[in-house]
Amino acid sequence: MPELRKDPISGRWVIISVERGKRPSDFGMRVSPKKGGFCAFCEGNEHTTPPEILAFRPGSGQPNTPGWNLRIVPNKFPALNVEGKLDRIGEGIFDKMNGVGAHEVIIECPDHHLTLSTMPIKNIEDTLWAFHQRMEDLKKDDRFKYILVFKNEGDDAGASLEHSHTQLIALPIVPQLVEEELYQSKQYYEYKERCIFCDIIQQETSSKTRVISENDDFIAIAPFASRSPFETMILPKKHESSFAPNDSVHNLAQILQRTLKQIDTVLELPPYNLMIHTSPFKNANNDYYHWHIEILPKLTKIAGFEWGSGFYINPTPPEEAAQFMRDAEV
Amino acid sequence: MPELRKDPISGRWVIISVERGKRPSDFGMRVSPKKGGFCAFCEGNEHTTPPEILAFRPGSGQPNTPGWNLRIVPNKFPALNVEGKLDRIGEGIFDKMNGVGAHEVIIECPDHHLTLSTMPIKNIEDTLWAFHQRMEDLKKDDRFKYILVFKNEGDDAGASLEHSHTQLIALPIVPQLVEEELYQSKQYYEYKERCIFCDIIQQETSSKTRVISENDDFIAIAPFASRSPFETMILPKKHESSFAPNDSVHNLAQILQRTLKQIDTVLELPPYNLMIHTSPFKNANNDYYHWHIEILPKLTKIAGFEWGSGFYINPTPPEEAAQFMRDAEV
Numbered sequence: 001m002p003e004l005r006k007d008p009i010s011g012r013w014v015i016i017s018v019e020r021g022k023r024p025s026d027f028g029m030r031v032s033p034k035k036g037g038f039c040a041f042c043e044g045n046e047h048t049t050p051p052e053i054l055a056f057r058p059g060s061g062q063p064n065t066p067g068w069n070l071r072i073v074p075n076k077f078p079a080l081n082v083e084g085k086l087d088r089i090g091e092g093i094f095d096k097m098n099g100v101g102a103h104e105v106i107i108e109c110p111d112h113h114l115t116l117s118t119m120p121i122k123n124i125e126d127t128l129w130a131f132h133q134r135m136e137d138l139k140k141d142d143r144f145k146y147i148l149v150f151k152n153e154g155d156d157a158g159a160s161l162e163h164s165h166t167q168l169i170a171l172p173i174v175p176q177l178v179e180e181e182l183y184q185s186k187q188y189y190e191y192k193e194r195c196i197f198c199d200i201i202q203q204e205t206s207s208k209t210r211v212i213s214e215n216d217d218f219i220a221i222a223p224f225a226s227r228s229p230f231e232t233m234i235l236p237k238k239h240e241s242s243f244a245p246n247d248s249v250h251n252l253a254q255i256l257q258r259t260l261k262q263i264d265t266v267l268e269l270p271p272y273n274l275m276i277h278t279s280p281f282k283n284a285n286n287d288y289y290h291w292h293i294e295i296l297p298k299l300t301k302i303a304g305f306e307w308g309s310g311f312y313i314n315p316t317p318p319e320e321a322a323q324f325m326r327d328a329e330v
Numbered sequence: 331m332p333e334l335r336k337d338p339i340s341g342r343w344v345i346i347s348v349e350r351g352k353r354p355s356d357f358g359m360r361v362s363p364k365k366g367g368f369c370a371f372c373e374g375n376e377h378t379t380p381p382e383i384l385a386f387r388p389g390s391g392q393p394n395t396p397g398w399n400l401r402i403v404p405n406k407f408p409a410l411n412v413e414g415k416l417d418r419i420g421e422g423i424f425d426k427m428n429g430v431g432a433h434e435v436i437i438e439c440p441d442h443h444l445t446l447s448t449m450p451i452k453n454i455e456d457t458l459w460a461f462h463q464r465m466e467d468l469k470k471d472d473r474f475k476y477i478l479v480f481k482n483e484g485d486d487a488g489a490s491l492e493h494s495h496t497q498l499i500a501l502p503i504v505p506q507l508v509e510e511e512l513y514q515s516k517q518y519y520e521y522k523e524r525c526i527f528c529d530i531i532q533q534e535t536s537s538k539t540r541v542i543s544e545n546d547d548f549i550a551i552a553p554f555a556s557r558s559p560f561e562t563m564i565l566p567k568k569h570e571s572s573f574a575p576n577d578s579v580h581n582l583a584q585i586l587q588r589t590l591k592q593i594d595t596v597l598e599l600p601p602y603n604l605m606i607h608t609s610p611f612k613n614a615n616n617d618y619y620h621w622h623i624e625i626l627p628k629l630t631k632i633a634g635f636e637w638g639s640g641f642y643i644n645p646t647p648p649e650e651a652a653q654f655m656r657d658a659e660v
Contacts, residue, residue, distance in 0.1 A: 021650045
């Protein structure tokens with residue numbers, strides 16, 4: 001069982017793999033994803049993944065057989081264990097608990113060669129519905145307080161397999177970065193009686209310099225204080241505190257794919273990370289938090305200054321990044 | 331002039347290079363430090379750096395000429411501008427100020443081939459004194475609230491030059507990560523009337539499993555909730571809120587070099603980041619914060635889960651890391 005440990009000085013939680021600890025010789029010889037070799041996520045290889053949790057099959061196929069459009073399986077090497085109790089305990093001054101959580105992989109498309117920016121838009125819509133279905137199911141388990149959906153695209157962004165996939169981790173605690181956003185947006189709401197995200201959308205829409213694109217329901221912007229070049233945030237235009245696809249799902253799929261196509265065009269297929277931030281289960285409907293997608297192309301290195309300060313140095317102003325993205329022909 | 335911008339949702343500050351913004355084509359073709367080429371930090375090339383701020387010359391040499399043991403120069407490509415006023419202003423909902431700060435480079439040794447783990451211990455002592463001298467000088471400038479000393483060793487840790495060097499950045503705000511540590515340690519002090527770091531040292535000394543080494547004045551430990559494999563923290567055993575070398579400087583140089591030798595031996599010269607955390611100028615002497623050095627070998631990738639949550643996944647338990655370090659023959 002992995003352990004969740006809290007650093008008492010920073011308040012930060014860490015997942016420690018106490019069982020199969022990596023030895024010094026396991027580092028350094030980092031193996032890149034094999035190009036063109038065997039792929040467990042391809043159609044026909046269903047038996048090589050753990051048994052599927054959910055799949056969208058247009059025909060009447062059996063589970064773990066070909067014929068699917070989308071497939072969700074447990075991560076073969078999960079960061080957290082789905083079985084077990086939390087057992088919060090102290091170790092002298094320190095706090096820890098069992099590393100309980102769910103870690104699942106969403107294979108968005110059977111075709112090995114497609115990515116979120118090139119696959120049929122129907123697959124992206126299905127993917128968004130699938131996130132929602134898994135969230136609805138996992139929140140019934142009262143050990144879990146939050147689900148983080150994230151994607152690592154490309155080796156440098158931490159992807160260990162080439163076939164396009166997204167991951168989700170159900171956590172027994174609300175992550176620190178989400179807590180910070182909740183705290184700040186709540187403070188703002190108490191002072192202004194308005195959602196800070198709604199206010200940002202209004203200001204960005206009127207000044208236009210950081211708007212990348214928009215449709216009837218969603219807007220993509222380069223955040224004012226982007227951590228890294230070409231960081232992008234996609235938000236629903238109307239206040240929605242929690243991620244939940246509805247009849248605007250096509251427009252969400254559309255702006256997401258358009259944004260990724262722009263990134264791929266401007267930066268020539270860069271590695272990137274994508275994360276969904278949403279309200280915790282316990283307070284899913286509120287007036288102050290506004291769910292959104294964050295996309296971070298991996299273009300700069302995190303070095304001593306960032307590790308020591310929590311500051312980021314961004315060499316590309318978001319106004320220029322937004323202009324490059326708007327000008328991209330996709 | 332770079333800009334300091336605050337993200338209103340996370341509270342995080344970012345340095346944006348608004349003047350010479352990097353264009354998309356500047357990324358991707360990342361140039362590695364040239365091995366064996368011209369080096370501006372080597373003896374004889376003093377005229378190719380900006381004029382020196384401080385140097386230790388055992389003879390009576392002129393500034394910016396050979397004959398030095400240690401040299402401090404302004405960073406040729408500073409993240410912040412040393413001239414100018416802060417000018418805190420709003421931009422609608424957002425907050426920003428001029429990117430004012432000092433960015434200096436400490437060249438610890440004239441020999442291109444030595445590192446902190448191989449150079450004479452006298453150079454490390456000199457380096458520690460030099461940090462202190464620069465801090466004492468820069469704190470007279472009331473635009474600055476904090477100085478972060480950090481080192482990027484190796485290409486993957488963000489070093490852009492091969493010749494061993496440390497950097498310091500004087501900042502007009504206390505960095506968020508330091509603020510968080512100050513907040514937590516203050517809370518602990520209010521509750522317990524003891525320094526949390528002193529308590530950690532006591533617990534680690536008695537359990538021993540995470541102690542890497544110690545001498546009369548300092549201890550090196552693998553933190554209970556290490557963010558990454560082989561993370562190491564060096565602390566003074568007696569309570570000291572601010573970094574200030576004194577008659578124990580030899581023991582600090584000794585444990586620092588010993589720790590880096592252990593890391594180099596166990597992990598075969600890994601890239602790493604090193605940071606000094608100390609109390610802000612305004613409250614340099616206090617009972618709750620305890621200065622320390624953090625060393626983070628760069629062995630894992632920061633991916634979507636970490637970016638989205640602030641959690642870290644560490645595949646090597648600190649107890650095992652400490653054992654490997656203790657067993658290393660250095």
